[in-house]
Amino acid sequence: MSASLIQASRRNVGAPRIGLPDEINSWQSRLSAFAALCEKRAGEADEQSIVHPSVVEAFHALGVAAAPLPTGFGGIGLIETSEWSALFDTLRTFGAADLSVGRLFEGHANAIDLVHRYGTDAQFKKLANAIQGGALTGVWGADGANPLQVRQVAKGWLLEGGKILASGAGLITRPLVTAGSEAGQRLILLDLKPGERTDLSGWTPLGMRSSATGSVDLSGLLVSDSRLIGRPGDFMRQPHFSGGAWRFCAVHLGGAEHLVELYREQLRQRQRDNDPYQLQRIATCVSAAGSAAYWIKAAARQLALRSEEAEKSVALSNLARGVTERSALDVMEAVQRGAGLSAFMRANPIERVARDLSTYLRQPVPDLAMAEAARFALADAGSIKDMWDLDEG
Template identity: 55%
Template sequence: MLAPTDIQLLLARTESFAAQAFECASAADADAAIDETLWAEFHRSGLAMAAFPTSLGGLGLIESNSQSDLCTVLRLLGAGDLSTARLIEGHINAIALVCRYGTAAQQASLAADVRSGALAAVWGAEDAAGLKIVRQGNHDELRGRKILASGAGFVTQPIVTAKSGDDQYMFLLRIAPDHPVDLSGWTAQGMRSTATGAIDLTGMRVGPDEQVGAAGDFMRQPYLSGGAWRFCAAHLGAMERLVDLFRHHLVARGRGEDPYQLQRIAACVAAARTARFWVEEAARRFGSEADAETIVAFANMTRMVTERSALDIMENVQRGVGLLAFIRPDPIERICRDLATYLRQPVPDLAMSNAARAWLNSSLPVGEF
C-alpha cells in the first residue's frame, strides 16, 4: 500500500479540524468569538502554513496546480463553520498576495510569524474618508481606518490597502494584540464570531519594508475577481452540510417517504451538485493558463450560480424542517443565518452583468464558455 501523500494527510487533518469547528460553532456564535483552542488546533494541524510554498515550510496550496486541493480544503471548512472558514480564507488570501507580489524577505518573515502562531488577513474595506498615506517629516504613515475588518482584535499580520493620491498600495502590517478595535458595529444576523469591526491605523509608519508589490497590484486581474471562487467554496461546504442535516432530519423522523419532502430533497441535492460543478471548475480555471478575462467571467458566473443554489437550498430546508429550522441551537438555524450573511458579497449585479457581457462578446458555444 502506498503511503499517503502530504496533501492527503492535510485533507484528513482538515476534515478533523472542520469537525471540531462544527462542534464549537454553536458556542462561538453565542459568544460572538471563536475559542482560542480552535486556533491552536488550526496551527497544530498544519493548515496555517499549508498555503506557503514548500520552500517556506508549506504545502503550496496557493500554487496553480493545487487549486483543486485548496477548493476541497475550503469546502470542508465551510461545512464545519462558515465564520472559521471566512477567517481562514482571508489568511490564505493574504499569504497568496505576499507570495505573488512581495519580496523574498517579506515572504520569509510572514512564514516565520505564522509558524509562531500569527494569523493573517486582507482588510480592504474602508469608510468614505478612506485610508491614506501621508508624509510626516522624513517618513510615511497611515491616516484613517479600515472597516468590516474580519479578525479585528486577534489578526496580527493584515494586508491593508491605502492610497497616495490616485495610487493604491498594499502594506503588510504588524498589529499589536492590544491595538484598539471597535466591534460594536458588527450586529449582523450571521457570521457573528468573525470579530468583524473597525480599526484605526492612524500614525502607523509604513515604508519599503511594509509595502507589498507596486501601485495597483491589489486590483490586478484575474487574481482579484477570479479568486471569488474561494468564498464560493466555503459557501458550498455550508450548503452540503445543510443538505446532510436535512436528510438526517427526515430519516430520524420517518418522513423520508413523504412525496413533497422527496421533491425538496431532490431539489437540494441537484442545487448542491450544480454549485459544486461550477465551483470546482472555477478553481481549476483559476490555476490554468486561460486568459484573465475568461477566468474572471467564469468566476463571476460561479458567484451567481452559487448564490442561487444556496438560496434555493435554504428555502427548501427551512420549509421541509419547519419551525425547528428557526430555533437555536439547531445547527440548521445557525448555518442558514451565517450563509445568508456570507452570501452578501460586493457588487453581485455588476459581477453577473460583466459575466453575461463577456459571453455575449465571445464567439464560444455556451457549453465551452
C-alpha cells in the first residue's frame, strides 16, 4: 500500500458510521471483512438472483463505497493514479469474493473516475456527497433496440429511450449513462429513486445472476444542464476508454484465482493431490493466473503512470484482456476436468464461480481489441522485447 493510502487509513477516512469494532477500521481489514461477507453470502445471492442486502449495507458501512473517492472527498483515493496498485488489489479481492459484487464495485469506481476526470468540481462534489450519503453509482453504456438519446428543450435536456445490461439497476441511484445527441455522445449523471424505471425480468443468464443487471427505461426524463458531464465524446476518449479495461480484467483474475484455490482445497480433501495429472493441472492453473496478473498489472501501471503514451496504453490493455480471457478459460477447463462432476453440482462453489466467470468474461468486441493490439505491434519500429515494461516495479 502506498504512503498516502496508509495515511488515509490511519486518519480513518471513510470509516464505518455504524459503530463497528476498532480492529476493522483500517482499510485493509475493512476490505477483508467486506470480501469475507461477500463470499459468505454469494451462494444465497446467486440462488435468489439478488444483491444480498447485508452486502449492500456493508458496502456503505465499511466505507467501501467511499473508498474510490479522493482523500479530500472522504475516500481513500483508489481512483488516484498513485493508487493504481491498491485499486488493482481491491478489484482482484472482490472478484475472488463474489464476481457480481466485483462487477458492481468496478462500475462504481469507473463512474467516480469519469466524473472526476470530465465533470466540474461542483458536479464531483455533489456526487461525492451523494455517495457519502449512501448512494451507489455505475456506468450504463450498453444500448438495445431503443438507444438512449438526449435533446435540448426549453426546460433542459429531454431523454428518450433506455439502457440495457445495466448492472445494479434498481439499486444504483446515481448512474452515469451515455446518450446520443446531435453534438455526439454525452455523459449524463442521473438521480433516480431505488427501483425507478427498472426491469430485471430479462436478466436470465447462466451466471452473474446477483449483479442486478437489467434494463432501464428513461424516456420522458427531463434533466438540467448540471447533469451533463464533460464534452461530447469524452466517454470514449482514449486512452482511458479502452485502457480502463484492465479493471474488469482484475476482477476476472480474482474469480479465476478463487477457482484455483477451491480446486486445490478439494484435491487435498479428497487426497487426490499427489496424482501426476492433477499436479499438471495445478501447474497449468497457477501459471495461467500468474501470467494474467503480470499483464493486467502492467496495463494498469502503464495507464496510471504513462497515459500520455496513449496508443501503447490502449494496446497493452487490449492484450491484457486477451491474456486474461485465455487464462480464465484455461483455468476453468482444468478445474472442471480435475474436479470432475462435483464441479457441476450445487452447492459446490466451483459450480457457481465457473458460471459467473464464464458469463462475466463476455465483454465487448474481444476480436477487435486483439486486432487493434496486433496493429500496434505491427506498426512499432522497435524490438518486441522492448515493447512493454511487463516486469517493472
